[in-house]
Amino acid sequence: MEHDRRRRLTLVATEGEATGEDAKSASRSPEAAASRDLDWSILMARAQDGDNVAYLRLLQEIAPYLRSLVRRWHKDPWDIEDTVQDILLTLHTIRHTYDPARPFGPWLVGIANRRAIDRLRRRGRQVLREAPLTVEHEATIVASDSRDDALDKDGLTEALGGLPPIQRTAIDLLKLREMSLKEASEATGLSIASLKMATHRALRNLRSLLSDRRDW
Template sequence: MSGDRGSQTPVLKLVAGGERIDVSTSPPNRDLDWAILMARAQDGDGAAYQRLLQEITPYLRSLAARRHRSADDIEDAVQDILLTIHSIRHTYDPTRPFGPWLATIGERRSIDRLRRRSRHQRRETPLQPEHEAVADVGVDMEGKSNRRELERAISDLPPAQQMAIELLKLKEMSLKDAASASGMSINSLKVNTHRALKNLRKILLGRNEL
């Protein structure tokens, strides 16, 4: 116990070796290492403590991953467990196996966190589009009217130019695909697109000026 700090290692080996069968979640040697590291940490050995926390973090992460889904939640849970371990590290008895002590803290904190989350969620409602107090009317109407105006302008173009704009700009096909779909040559597609854009600019600007 706390009296025989100098001869701690052999004592730990004997006792932890006898009881470690029920530690299903961590291999026996690791459990023994962790017990020794924790015993040193209780005596104020910061380096041993840092090594211990670093080594148990992946295990805690897998423990938390059983209860939580998002990576942020898992990381939050791991940190919560680490802080809890820190605040009650004096409750660990080095003559007993470390695994069950750690596993209970991990389990309890994860479950507690889950409960707290579900309590929060029960009070919250996800924000839906119908919760918007002001409908987003203006922008949408403008978009629609612009679209209609453009469609009308395109329909005023000669058929070859209409086809070129339709395939290359609205459907965003490649020149090669457009050529095989329309039966026009790549060159004439280019020329027609160029002319169509020029005409459209003229039509639309002319209308706006009216």
């Protein structure tokens, strides 16, 4: 089984699809692939000891290889990229389980296959319960949404204009510009308590103004 996996590692790497410059040049022969595996083992062992530079190099080197591996399971580029990220996160979480005395390839491929199959299952479930969004759906949704949005925007601007100046400032700073209470207090010179009170009153006023308008 382990022998098979190592062979698979070599085979996939020798296809050379988007495996990066290093991988491309290194994977031309089985000896080169074995030496690359050894390099990765060394890098991983250093990463386990806390060498961040070695870890960064390792992750950058394996990413193209993982992409080529995942391409056997997934066709969609987003799925491929998400799976690669899943694999990297799993690898990071369980990096203490790698034994530097053993080859790195089978360990990596074990994690990669697991994550790729997991995503395949998830996609399978999604396909069962979701229908594709057609152009017609989008057209109706966008049209109705944009008209409603425009009306809401106009109404809101008008309602804001009708507020007393302090309340308008409070809403503008805290809700529209998303400042913190402290920042807004520094900007206006008002106390935090009065800003809170102004916001509360402004929201109450806006609610009544907007609901009145909707009644028209």
